[in-house]
Amino acid sequence: MSYSIFRVQGIKTLSDLRGIGKHNADRVSDTNLDIDKDKSSENIELVKCDSYLKRFSEITLDMRREHNERMKTTRSDRRKTFEQAIDGAKNDVACEFLFTSDEEFFKGKSKAEIQAWAQDSLEFVTDEIGLSHDKIIHASVHMDEKTPHLHIVAVPLTEIYDGRRKEDILTISRHQFIKTKDDLSSLQDKYNESMNERGYVLERGTPKEIRHQKVQAFKEQTHYHEQAAVQAKQSVKELEGKKTNLELSISNRKSEIDDLKKEITHVKKIEDMDFREKGTLFNLKQPKSVELSFEDFENLKTLAKSSETLKRENEGYKEEYEKQYNRNTSLREENNVLKQELAQSKKETKQYKEKYELVWSLLKEVKERYKERSPQLFDDFQKVVGYAKFQVNKAINRFSDKPTFNENKLTPLEKQGYQQAEETFRSRKRTRQKENEHEIER
Numbered sequence: 001m002s003y004s005i006f007r008v009q010g011i012k013t014l015s016d017l018r019g020i021g022k023h024n025a026d027r028v029s030d031t032n033l034d035i036d037k038d039k040s041s042e043n044i045e046l047v048k049c050d051s052y053l054k055r056f057s058e059i060t061l062d063m064r065r066e067h068n069e070r071m072k073t074t075r076s077d078r079r080k081t082f083e084q085a086i087d088g089a090k091n092d093v094a095c096e097f098l099f100t101s102d103e104e105f106f107k108g109k110s111k112a113e114i115q116a117w118a119q120d121s122l123e124f125v126t127d128e129i130g131l132s133h134d135k136i137i138h139a140s141v142h143m144d145e146k147t148p149h150l151h152i153v154a155v156p157l158t159e160i161y162d163g164r165r166k167e168d169i170l171t172i173s174r175h176q177f178i179k180t181k182d183d184l185s186s187l188q189d190k191y192n193e194s195m196n197e198r199g200y201v202l203e204r205g206t207p208k209e210i211r212h213q214k215v216q217a218f219k220e221q222t223h224y225h226e227q228a229a230v231q232a233k234q235s236v237k238e239l240e241g242k243k244t245n246l247e248l249s250i251s252n253r254k255s256e257i258d259d260l261k262k263e264i265t266h267v268k269k270i271e272d273m274d275f276r277e278k279g280t281l282f283n284l285k286q287p288k289s290v291e292l293s294f295e296d297f298e299n300l301k302t303l304a305k306s307s308e309t310l311k312r313e314n315e316g317y318k319e320e321y322e323k324q325y326n327r328n329t330s331l332r333e334e335n336n337v338l339k340q341e342l343a344q345s346k347k348e349t350k351q352y353k354e355k356y357e358l359v360w361s362l363l364k365e366v367k368e369r370y371k372e373r374s375p376q377l378f379d380d381f382q383k384v385v386g387y388a389k390f391q392v393n394k395a396i397n398r399f400s401d402k403p404t405f406n407e408n409k410l411t412p413l414e415k416q417g418y419q420q421a422e423e424t425f426r427s428r429k430r431t432r433q434k435e436n437e438h439e440i441e442r
Contacts (some may be wrong), residue, residue, distance in 0.1 A: 002105035003205040004192045006121075010092035010174055011153070014053065014083060018096050020434075021052030024140065024151060039144035043114050046122055047139035052153065055137045056094065060086075063170040086172070094137065095156055095174045097125055099191075100149035102420060104189065110392075114141060118150045120198050123189055129177055147423060179394045253299065254410055353404075356392055363388075379413055385412055386417025394425060 003400045004232045011017050049055050057064070064082045086093055099121040106114065118141045125131050137153040177182050192204040363385065389405040410418055438440070 001201060001203050002101050004195055004200075004202040005078040005098070005100045005205045006100045006191045007266070008174075008178065009096050009098075011096060012089045014056070014093055016323055017052050017056060017153075019145050020051070020096065020139070020153065023434075024138065024153075036144045042111065042143040044111070044118060044141035044143065046115075046141070046150075047133070047136050049138035049153075052137055052222075056155060059135055059137070059157060060170075060172070063172075065155065066170055068429055082306070089172075091171065091175070092172050093155070093172060097152040100147060101205075102423065103147050104416075106148050111143070114143070114148055115193075117200070120200075121150050122152060123270065125154070128190060128194065129187065131156060131177060132276055146426070147188075183301075236363075248438075262377075290424075299350055356404075374439055382411055382413035383417035383420070386414030387421040388417075390418045390421035390425070391413065 011020060039042065061402055062083075067082045067085060072336060080088065099118070111118075118139075122139055125136075126133060129153045135155050135157055137155060139150070139152045140149050155172060156177050157170060157172055158176045159168050160171055160173070162169045162175065178187065189204060192202060195202050364383075389410065392404050
């Protein structure tokens, strides 16, 4: 049996809202590889929208007017534009609802049937949650991904009593419509009941997720080691790059000294210069002097100047060389530590893999027992096995391109469980990527 999925997520700022609008309009994403642009023309628009920010301004027009009036009597150093007040508030500026099911539910359904399912889900938002049509920015079914899903972006605008101002004011608050996690859970129950009342045969999605919670926890644990290994590799790479740059800098310093030495070789040596003493035998008080040719005098000045320059430069290069040598030694030590951490991560991953292999041996035995003693439960058990095999491939095969379990060698029922796990993984990945994209835009 297929299951119903209903989630809601807050949109923190107007920048986030603009980013989601662009993603839903352009249907282009560097992180979501499931989007098939050739099928984007098949997307179903229940509530059309050309600009999320323009529609937001229309919905919140009265709220903007209230804000502007209030700013007229506010101290100048505390005044904010409406946009600044909205982005600076603790409340979300909007929220996004997502409704979907599994591939089996949509299999064989026409576009009209999918649109009817989406319309029923939209009516749940307006009738049960209380967000009327005039507060909805956009509602569309994405048909250009692996599994169709309905996105509804709305502004939870409502009127509440402000005790400080002693009056009712307009505010944006998802909390006023869905107060707690328990309320959200109750709404998910109600959504499932509502859809079944309309003729759909659906189970509630959450229990299946709970059933595989332990497997997911193990996956996240091994994912931590994968991240540590990746970070260690990256750090080693960066340190090796710094080491190369330091060695190149030292080499350049040596080359500069060599060039100065070569310049000196072009100047006549002191012993080759012609000079004669000057002075008189009768004036002993006058010190002796040396007479040089103008060319030799200039050469002598160049040698003196070069000698002093080289001395200073050499002292500077020696100090810099020692400094770079010490830094290079420190980086080499850090490099060794990171290599040890990488080796430890690989070792831990190997240990998890060995433990998993023991589990699979036991699982095979249990599978045979199910087949012999409880055939009626064997089909469901095979789906669980398929789900778990996907988790193994994702969790522990971090350093090999060859998966532990080949999808093509699964039984048909195992493949169903495998594909269900794959879709769950992709859905969670898309959610994380969208959250990251929102953080970057902010």
